[in-house]
Amino acid sequence: YTYTFKNVRNNIQFYASSGEIQSNVHIIETNPIPAILGFRLYVDYPEYTNIEDEIIENTGTIKVLNGAKGNWDFTTKDVDGLLIISDNDVDTLKKSSKNSTNISMKTTFRENKEIEVVAYNEHITSFDTLRYNIQTIKDLPPDLQVSEMTDTIISKDLYFSGAITDDYGFSSLKFHYKIIRGDYEEANYWSQDIEFDKSLTMQRFYWKVNLDELNVQLGEGIKYYFEVCDNNAIDGYSCTQSEPTVHRRKTTEEMDKIGEQINEEIKSELGKSIEDINEMQRQFDEMLYELQNKERLSYQDKEKLENMLEQQKEMMEQLEEQRDQMQFNHESQNEYNEFSEEILKKQQKIEELFEKLLTEEMKEMMEEIQKMLEEFNKEDLNENIREYQADNEELEKMLDMTLEMYKMLEFEQEFEKTMNRLDSLSKEQERLSEKTEDSKRSELEEIKEEQDKLNDDFDKIGEQLDKLEQMNKELEKNLDIDFNDEEVSDIKGNMQEASDELESNDKKGASQKQKEASEKMKKMGEQMRQQFNDAMYSQALEDEEDVRRLLENVIHLSFKEESMIDELDGIRRDNPKYVEIMHKQEEINRQLSMIDDTLSAIGRRNYEIGAPILINARVAINNNE
Numbered sequence: 001y002t003y004t005f006k007n008v009r010n011n012i013q014f015y016a017s018s019g020e021i022q023s024n025v026h027i028i029e030t031n032p033i034p035a036i037l038g039f040r041l042y043v044d045y046p047e048y049t050n051i052e053d054e055i056i057e058n059t060g061t062i063k064v065l066n067g068a069k070g071n072w073d074f075t076t077k078d079v080d081g082l083l084i085i086s087d088n089d090v091d092t093l094k095k096s097s098k099n100s101t102n103i104s105m106k107t108t109f110r111e112n113k114e115i116e117v118v119a120y121n122e123h124i125t126s127f128d129t130l131r132y133n134i135q136t137i138k139d140l141p142p143d144l145q146v147s148e149m150t151d152t153i154i155s156k157d158l159y160f161s162g163a164i165t166d167d168y169g170f171s172s173l174k175f176h177y178k179i180i181r182g183d184y185e186e187a188n189y190w191s192q193d194i195e196f197d198k199s200l201t202m203q204r205f206y207w208k209v210n211l212d213e214l215n216v217q218l219g220e221g222i223k224y225y226f227e228v229c230d231n232n233a234i235d236g237y238s239c240t241q242s243e244p245t246v247h248r249r250k251t252t253e254e255m256d257k258i259g260e261q262i263n264e265e266i267k268s269e270l271g272k273s274i275e276d277i278n279e280m281q282r283q284f285d286e287m288l289y290e291l292q293n294k295e296r297l298s299y300q301d302k303e304k305l306e307n308m309l310e311q312q313k314e315m316m317e318q319l320e321e322q323r324d325q326m327q328f329n330h331e332s333q334n335e336y337n338e339f340s341e342e343i344l345k346k347q348q349k350i351e352e353l354f355e356k357l358l359t360e361e362m363k364e365m366m367e368e369i370q371k372m373l374e375e376f377n378k379e380d381l382n383e384n385i386r387e388y389q390a391d392n393e394e395l396e397k398m399l400d401m402t403l404e405m406y407k408m409l410e411f412e413q414e415f416e417k418t419m420n421r422l423d424s425l426s427k428e429q430e431r432l433s434e435k436t437e438d439s440k441r442s443e444l445e446e447i448k449e450e451q452d453k454l455n456d457d458f459d460k461i462g463e464q465l466d467k468l469e470q471m472n473k474e475l476e477k478n479l480d481i482d483f484n485d486e487e488v489s490d491i492k493g494n495m496q497e498a499s500d501e502l503e504s505n506d507k508k509g510a511s512q513k514q515k516e517a518s519e520k521m522k523k524m525g526e527q528m529r530q531q532f533n534d535a536m537y538s539q540a541l542e543d544e545e546d547v548r549r550l551l552e553n554v555i556h557l558s559f560k561e562e563s564m565i566d567e568l569d570g571i572r573r574d575n576p577k578y579v580e581i582m583h584k585q586e587e588i589n590r591q592l593s594m595i596d597d598t599l600s601a602i603g604r605r606n607y608e609i610g611a612p613i614l615i616n617a618r619v620a621i622n623n624n625e
Contacts (some may be wrong), residue, residue, distance in 0.1 A: 031124060039073060042055055045063055066137060069107070069109075075101060080121040109136045114133050116131050117130045119202070142240050144242055146242045148160055156206070156211050168213065173193070174228075176224060176226070180222060180225050207226075225306060227241045227242075239493070269322050273319060288396060291492075305594065319354075327351055357402065400600065401600055414464070421461060426518050432514055449512075465488060480538075482531060494513045498514045557591060561588060
């Protein structure tokens with residue numbers, strides 16, 4: 001006989017009987033099944049992340065930051081311990097006390113993995129396995145974006161704008177660089193720290209590099225890159241670098257060519273502005289003639305006058321651009337040339353003179369004429385156009401003077417640069433002569449290379465002297481300077497002979513030729529400077545005498561003007577004497593015009609005398625007229 005007990009959950013006592021016969025009492029004892037009721041995971045994130053700690057409960061997928069620390073707290077029933085199975089490794093966790101229902105485990109999350117947790121007791125190991133999928137979130141490297149905002153002409157300052165981004169923050173931001181001199185590149189990088197905000201995970205930065213402060217000369221360069229590092233204190237800092245970039249400063253020759261190009265553009269635009277004013281004056285004359293017999297403006301008349309005013313406005317805007325370009329060119333040229341104080345003052349005077357070309361009064365008069373187009377008051381419109389023409393005539397003369405003064409300044413700057421380079425080359429040649437004299441035979445080949453380089457440099461000076469001679473011819477009044485074609489040829493011959501002697505290993509002969517070339521360069525420079533100074537002094541004396549005579553004439557004419565005013569008092573227009581006085585006035589006006597032309601000629605070549613007298617004297621002349 002058999003009997004099956006089903007769903008046994010608790011201990012059972014039983015016996016079997018048949019009639020009066022009864023078996024002994026038997027006991028079926030049930031063993032408790034170990035069970036995990038739930039868990040809590042206390043996650044402690046690394047301090048550098050600034051992430052608040054969290055509690056994760058009863059989930060099969062757990063996402064935590066790599067390097068975080070976890071404290072598991074399992075709630076159990078009828079469990080003696082837990083088996084933790086991961087990658088075929090088994091760890092055993094036991095209760096801290098017999099009556100405890102909680103089992104704890106500490107861990108550090110370093111990688112993705114699955115773990116299985118199996119509960120057991122003395123009677124049984126649970127067949128119900130719990131599985132947890134642990135996903136660790138890696139701290140990604142920082143992101144770095146940099147763009148260069150560099151002035152391509154002067155290029156002594158490099159400007160950078162950048163952005164850095166990271167999951168949790170940064171530990172450093174640096175600019176690394178090394179100097180490149182010719183074909184030589186420094187072995188190691190230098191570093192500069194860039195400030196940043198440690199509390200932000202995304203931010204912009206700006207950085208300026210002054211190449212003069214790094215002692216990077218013209219023709220030299222730097223190789224650089226930026227580097228940002230995150231603040232990962234668990235795995236170590238991750239760093240991101242920008243692409244190494246080479247920036248070379250322009251050579252002296254390149255800067256000269258840029259300056260020459262800008263000078264030519266300015267002179268060309270000034271010349272064009274003078275032509276534009278002449279054309280506008282002609283158009284205004286036509287307009288005044290057409291208005292004589294009209295009572296009102298036609299649509300075509302208004303459109304024509306509006307177009308003329310628009311052309312004038314565009315020309316004034318172009319003059320402003322030329323002014324800015326001139327100032328910029330002066331600044332860039334001054335960056336790599338040590339001009340004399342006198343040259344710098346002349347630059348400033350021309351810039352000040354250029355400012356006087358751009359008057360607010362002319363702009364206001366343009367607006368006034370524009371308003372009159374709607375109302376068409378014939379007399380007022382005619383008067384304003386004539387005043388505008390007078391201002392344009394004045395502007396044309398000022399432009400003409402500015403153009404000639406600019407040519408003169410350009411010549412003086414080029415002359416001073418050439419003389420300075422001639423002095424420098426003379427000293428270099430003298431140094432090389434001494435080096436040749438004290439050299440060993442094995443060093444002569446290297447010295448010849450240096451000599452050949454000096455030969456090339458003097459060829460460039462010869463070309464510059466040819467250019468100066470041509471610039472002098474283009475001046476309104478040439479300076480009496482000898483550009484020494486024969487002397488230049490003689491010096492070239494000495495320098496070439498020095499190279500030949502070096503090639504023949506004759507160091508004594510080479511040193512002698514080098515010394516002769518150096519002395520001749522020095523002498524030529526002194527002579528040319530003296531000729532230039534004499535020419536400028538002679539011109540200044542001549543101009544001063546011209547101005548003195550002109551002022552005497554102006555005073556004389558002013559007395560004559562006062563006398564005529566007295567004569568006119570009480571004279572009627574039909575009096576024959578009135579006509580005689582008007583003829584005298586015309587003669588005074590003619591003489592004033594001659595004075596004006598002479599002042600213009602002086603102003604075009606003389607900064608100290610011409611500009612201030614021209615500006616102030618014309619006011620008096622125009623008042624008399």
